[in-house]
Amino acid sequence: MKITSVLLGVCCVIFMSCGEEKNNTVETETKDATEQSARISAKTIENIEYNDYALSPEGENAVVTWEKHQELATQISYLKRGDFSFFNGDKEQLKKFIEEFKSQLPEGLKTNPVVSRNAIVETTLLKLNENLTLDNIERTAQLVSIKEMFVAFSNLNYQINKKLERDMYDKIQPE
Structure with missing residues (x-):
């Protein structure tokens, strides 16, 4: 009788320890997934x-001298392909880029809507870097x-287009 109960106890221990190994493999597979x-x-x-707004031909001409806008457009195209190297790099370099981005804004585009979109691009760049x-x-x-980030840059392009369109309509004189 004692031998049967000891054997039954040993079988239970072996059976329970086998069950733990299965759970560990399931947890490992879940973590990998x-x-x-x-x-x-x-x-x-x-x-x-x-909504992705591209620059109009007039907008392209207006930002041709704004090197940091061209660089940001290139980096965003890399981001669309899954390259995060610019956006998750050193924060000090990103801040330096932002300062140059703001300072190189062409004089013809320095209006409140464009400047505010620049501020939004700056904020989203820093937030994306942190995240x-x-x-x-x-x-x-x-x-x-x-x-x-995509929306902020797209809206900046939209504001540039809108500003240039308004300027074009202001030049038209009524007859």
């Missing part, structure tokens, strides 16, 4: 929906920051 889904790919960025460099920021928050 979570880490892979936490990565932001170009395809994920491609699926972000927003991409900190480890404890969730993937959804990073995606929202990326979308905000």
